[in-house]
Amino acid sequence: MEKANIESSKHGHVMTGGSGTQSYAKNSSFQRDVADATKLLIQNAVSEQLNPRNFPGLETFYVADLGCSVGPNTFIAVQNIIDAVKLKYQSSNDKIPEFQVLFNDHTQNDFNTLFKSLPLNREYYASGVPGSFHSNLFPRASLHFVHTSYSLQWLSCVPKEVITKNKGRIYHFGAGEEVTKAYARQHATDFANFLQARAHEIVPGGLMVIVLPSRPNGVSHSRVSFNILNGIFSSTFVDLAKKGMIDEEKVDTFNLPIYPTSPQELEATIKQNGCFSIEKIESLPKITTADVPHVVSLGTRAITEGLIKEHFGEEILDVLFEHFTNKLVESLKDVESGLAVNLFLLLKRKDEDNTTV
Numbered sequence: 001m002e003k004a005n006i007e008s009s010k011h012g013h014v015m016t017g018g019s020g021t022q023s024y025a026k027n028s029s030f031q032r033d034v035a036d037a038t039k040l041l042i043q044n045a046v047s048e049q050l051n052p053r054n055f056p057g058l059e060t061f062y063v064a065d066l067g068c069s070v071g072p073n074t075f076i077a078v079q080n081i082i083d084a085v086k087l088k089y090q091s092s093n094d095k096i097p098e099f100q101v102l103f104n105d106h107t108q109n110d111f112n113t114l115f116k117s118l119p120l121n122r123e124y125y126a127s128g129v130p131g132s133f134h135s136n137l138f139p140r141a142s143l144h145f146v147h148t149s150y151s152l153q154w155l156s157c158v159p160k161e162v163i164t165k166n167k168g169r170i171y172h173f174g175a176g177e178e179v180t181k182a183y184a185r186q187h188a189t190d191f192a193n194f195l196q197a198r199a200h201e202i203v204p205g206g207l208m209v210i211v212l213p214s215r216p217n218g219v220s221h222s223r224v225s226f227n228i229l230n231g232i233f234s235s236t237f238v239d240l241a242k243k244g245m246i247d248e249e250k251v252d253t254f255n256l257p258i259y260p261t262s263p264q265e266l267e268a269t270i271k272q273n274g275c276f277s278i279e280k281i282e283s284l285p286k287i288t289t290a291d292v293p294h295v296v297s298l299g300t301r302a303i304t305e306g307l308i309k310e311h312f313g314e315e316i317l318d319v320l321f322e323h324f325t326n327k328l329v330e331s332l333k334d335v336e337s338g339l340a341v342n343l344f345l346l347l348k349r350k351d352e353d354n355t356t357v
């Protein structure tokens with residue numbers, strides 16, 4: 001029995017490193033548009049919800065970006081946060097603190113590329129923090145602002161029961177209720193662990209912004225663009241297996257550990273955790289990037305090729321993504337006809353006795 005896909009996600013699957021033509025850095029313009037779309041929301045979040053008086057005499061303001069990858073998007077998000085915090089301190093006549101930014105991702109993330117591309121004129125100290133954000137990464141009550149964008153759709157692992165049930169596809173969409181429910185349960189468990197760790201690390205009155213692809217409440221998975229796209233990606237593998245280019249059994253045992261959750265699912269876990277108040281939960285304005293098949297294909301490759309290489313071998317990558325691009329020429333309209341909802345959540349850490357600060 002193949003176990004590669006569980007084990008690989010245990011070590012943590014990372015985006016394609018470096019700054020070459022197939023790197024995440026060069027193929028994540030959609031995620032950059034998401035970061036740009038959050039600028040105003042972050043500004044409002046800080047202006048309305050961050051109170052410098054909660055941190056009297058603060059010398060250093062700690063910002064963490066979780067699942068930062070290699071840049072440049074993380075630098076955009078971090079700058080948006082720092083600009084907003086400076087503005088808030090200025091307008092309330094409080095002394096502006098220094099900023100320490102903690103860039104987190106899995107251990108295998110290409111932190112070298114991240115460090116080499118740090119903005120030269122940055123107004124913050126930078127450190128890298130390796131490890132999974134599903135567990136504790138920072139000391140108690142040490143963070144003032146946590147940000148995470150397009151990372152919390154990743155599960156810590158493929159749910160065990162899916163390995164044997166999800167034959168003939170690499171994604172939960174279309175696999176039936178049982179498989180989808182297993183993914184939903186895994187996401188809820190992972191998110192609960194994520195929140196527990198952040199509750200330990202974020203200072204009372206500290207803020208957390210979570211941005212992620214999502215499924216609107218009550219909407220079937222089949223109407224969500226994110227799922228339609230991954231469904232087409234999944235059928236690319238099946239086509240290659242039919243042509244004898246990859247092993248059918250390998251397709252059965254391969255599963256993408258990603259799940260677009262709904263506001264309802266997130267809210268239930270946040271309430272259960274009890275340490276955060278939900279200050280905002282809303283959809284981002286629609287990202288209007290013109291989707292072009294080869295751009296979408298390259299973007300998908302920069303995100304998934306590490307996982308695929310490990311399971312199927314490097315030699316299938318070029319032909320797989322060429323076929324995926326060709327399929328998208330026909331079917332990108334199906335993705336575009338679905339609902340593409342990106343969620344913006346603003347949480348605030350309650351006081352030690354769990355009253356809202």
Ligand SMILES: C[S@@+](CC[C@H](N)C(=O)[O-])C[C@H]1O[C@@H](n2cnc3c(N)ncnc32)[C@H](O)[C@@H]1O
Pocket residue numbers: 012013014015028031032035066067068069070073074104105106109131132133134148149150151154156303
């Ligand atoms: C699509 S990238 C998003 C990167 C960046 N935030 C952006 O918006 O461009 C998702 C990132 O989340 C990271 N990631 C996924 N699960 C993680 C975990 N459990 N702990 C830390 N990082 C994780 C991946 O390694 C990857 O770099």
Ligand SMILES: [Mg+2]
Pocket residue numbers: 166167168169170171251252253254255
């Ligand atoms: Mg499978």
